[in-house]
Amino acid sequence: MTAIKHHIPDAMIAAYASGNLPHAFALVVATHVSICDECRAALGAHQAVGGVLLEHSDHVDVSKSMKSDLMAMLDAPVRPEPVYDARGVYPGPVMEALKGKAPRWKTLGMGVKQSILSATDSGSVRLLFIPAGQAVPDHSHNGLELTLVLQGSFSDETGRFGVGDVEIGDEALEHTPIADAGDACICLAATDAPLRFNALMPRLLQPFFRI
Known part of the structure; x- marks a missing residue:
């Protein structure tokens, strides 16, 4: 690593x-x-x-x-x-959060998948699977987001994040994370408020994806 x-x-x-x-x-x-x-x-x-x-x-x-x-x-x-x-x-x-089982992936489109580990009124945490070269839609934040890379890497306006790196996003950060070439990027992401997507389609789908 x-x-x-x-x-x-x-x-x-x-x-x-x-x-x-x-x-x-x-x-x-x-x-x-x-x-x-x-x-x-x-x-x-x-x-x-x-x-x-x-x-x-x-x-x-x-x-x-x-x-x-x-x-x-x-x-x-x-x-x-x-x-x-x-x-x-x-x-x-x-x-331990997975209880020893494989993640239960659900597709978000364009090869991106998520597996929600926990969701309460105080926040949610999920695994994200992003194929190499694929971008997460441009978004900002209504609260705090912690994103920890477990496999691969991604880059955005603030830099590159590899395995073990943590990106901290708050209301001031607007970015478009893109998975780098190589292995698919797998992240552990926690938020305490819904994201703010700029494009119409992600906003329409947001309630179904609970992100």
């Missing part, structure tokens, strides 16, 4: 370490950390600091609603943890 050039921001790693990321983004972070030595070390540092703070924090009386709050937390999606093995192109956290 080539050297990873685009990493998870440190503030997001800190939020992941403290359990304050939505499940969709946490899955991308866990997957990136499982294959990136640099971000794995950063996560370890944040976890160590968090442990020290907990050890030296003052005693706080719990509220009367502690039991109900705890039960609600138990019902919430479990934060995915980095898992340091893989099956083919899929790192451990993705394998």
